[in-house]
Amino acid sequence: MNIGIKSWLDERFGLSGITDFMTKKTVPLHKHTIWYYTGSAILLFFAIQVVTGFMLVLYYKPTLEMANESVARIMNEIPLGWIIRSVHSWSASFMIAFVFVHLLSIWIAKSYRRPRELTWMSGVLLLLISLFFGFTGYLLPWDDLSFSATKVGTDIPRAIPVVGVWVTKLLRGGEDVTGDTLTRFFGIHVCMLPVFLFILLAIHIYLVQKQGMSLPLEAEVKQEKVKEIPFWPNFVFRETVVWLLLVGILFSIAIFFPPSLEKAADVMAPAPEGIKPEWYFLFLFQTLKIFPAHVLFVSGETLAVLLMFFAAVLFFFLPFFDNKPTLTKGKIITSLAFVFILYALVMSVWSLL
Amino acid sequence: MTLARPSFLILGFLFLFLLAWIGAPYCPAQQDVEQAVTSDLPEKQEPEKIIGAPQDIKQKTGIWVFVVWMWVSILVLVYFLRWKIKEVDRLYQLRYFSAKKN
Numbered sequence: 320m321n322i323g324i325k326s327w328l329d330e331r332f333g334l335s336g337i338t339d340f341m342t343k344k345t346v347p348l349h350k351h352t353i354w355y356y357t358g359s360a361i362l363l364f365f366a367i368q369v370v371t372g373f374m375l376v377l378y379y380k381p382t383l384e385m386a387n388e389s390v391a392r393i394m395n396e397i398p399l400g401w402i403i404r405s406v407h408s409w410s411a412s413f414m415i416a417f418v419f420v421h422l423l424s425i426w427i428a429k430s431y432r433r434p435r436e437l438t439w440m441s442g443v444l445l446l447l448i449s450l451f452f453g454f455t456g457y458l459l460p461w462d463d464l465s466f467s468a469t470k471v472g473t474d475i476p477r478a479i480p481v482v483g484v485w486v487t488k489l490l491r492g493g494e495d496v497t498g499d500t501l502t503r504f505f506g507i508h509v510c511m512l513p514v515f516l517f518i519l520l521a522i523h524i525y526l527v528q529k530q531g532m533s534l535p536l537e538a539e540v541k542q543e544k545v546k547e548i549p550f551w552p553n554f555v556f557r558e559t560v561v562w563l564l565l566v567g568i569l570f571s572i573a574i575f576f577p578p579s580l581e582k583a584a585d586v587m588a589p590a591p592e593g594i595k596p597e598w599y600f601l602f603l604f605q606t607l608k609i610f611p612a613h614v615l616f617v618s619g620e621t622l623a624v625l626l627m628f629f630a631a632v633l634f635f636f637l638p639f640f641d642n643k644p645t646l647t648k649g650k651i652i653t654s655l656a657f658v659f660i661l662y663a664l665v666m667s668v669w670s671l672l
Numbered sequence: 673m674t675l676a677r678p679s680f681l682i683l684g685f686l687f688l689f690l691l692a693w694i695g696a697p698y699c700p701a702q703q704d705v706e707q708a709v710t711s712d713l714p715e716k717q718e719p720e721k722i723i724g725a726p727q728d729i730k731q732k733t734g735i736w737v738f739v740v741w742m743w744v745s746i747l748v749l750v751y752f753l754r755w756k757i758k759e760v761d762r763l764y765q766l767r768y769f770s771a772k773k774n
Binding site: 399405552 | 761
């Protein structure tokens with residue numbers, strides 16, 4: 320019976336091609352193999368986000384009057400609703416943390432070197448989409464803190480010359496953060512971003528399969544033979560161990576440290592003290608704060624935003640700058656990754672103090 | 673001039689009443705009563721912060737049982753998977769899968 324169904328499906332979908340590919344695909348086994356698991360961990364947390372998001376959207380109402388109330392209802396009245404919300408919130412944080420770790424490990428290992436430039440670029444775009452997911456999702460509970468943080472966040476593009484004001488208005492759906500902004504953010508969060516993410520993810524995974532896993536730089540330079548294991552079942556079993564442990568950690572944290580919900584935002588009230596964005600924006604937030612009001616004839620905020628934009632462009636095209644990884648330039652670019660980690664950590668801690 | 677007994681009693685009663693009225697806010701027993709009365713009244717202000725938590729002891733117990741069950745299942749599965757990994761690695765080294773295909 321089982322064989323009958325298998326051959327019936329194979330005749331229609333051509334599944335044997337996929338299974339053949341999986342058994343023939345190999346994964347290098349070396350001391351840095353642990354970093355390969357970060358990519359699949361991102362997929363795991365994204366899948367959890369999708370499932371819990373589907374559950375939350377059944378009860379969430381994206382209107383000015385009902386948004387906060389509906390989240391309160393999810394937390395107080397819907398059976399285990401607070402756990403679902405907590406898992407959604409924590410898996411978002413876990414996903415973004417793993418995207419950062421994944422990209423930084425690739426930067427340090429220089430896995431983006433030829434012919435994997437496009438894999439890197441699609442990965443950077445996926446990071447931006449993940450951050451935008453976090454930004455739009457943060458407003459949805461419509462409480463004091465999320466409202467004020469969104470007000471500050473959507474005000475930042477205003478510093479960009481020429482198009483800045485237009486970008487802010489586009490994000491807000493008007494001059495201020497209102498019910499229109501909430502509806503807009505909800506639409507972006509549940510409709511637009513998932514579509515972009517699925518397309519980019521498909522491209523990224525295709526490129527990873529096409530190019531295969533990268534080898535450590537020293538092994539490639541010395542043309543050493545690296546031990547390999549089959550993707551199926553050897554690597555998949557190892558990945559399953561990592562997935563199980565991550566699911567356990569995620570659920571335990573979500574149950575014992577659920578996110579709270581403040582009272583509904585009052586549009587007319589002054590901004591509360593100690594507005595902080597989500598942890599992954601803290602280093603950018605602090606960078607903006609430490610810039611002086613004016614640097615020569617330019618506004619400090621405009622200069623900071625332009626510098627961040629310039630850094631993001633350099634980050635996106637990094638494989639093209641780091642085209643000679645074994646030379647001094649390559650070593651300097653690797654050390655920049657450590658400088659970035661240190662900078663982000665120091666700025667985030669400073670922002671929290 | 674002497675006060676009649678009933679008038680004396682009324683004055684005494686009034687004195688005690690005044691003493692109780694003035695002293696009531698400083699009397700702990702009275703404060704308890706007032707607190708009990710005000711706590712019975714429904715709250716008009718909405719809570720400042722909602723923190724997700726199990727709603728009753730049944731749910732709390734259920735969550736603890738779930739967490740323990742989850743970790744026991746994970747550890748058992750990890751144990752079996754480690755054993756399976758060793759086995760498939762050994763079979764791969766013996767070229768068992770490629771021999772099977774040929």
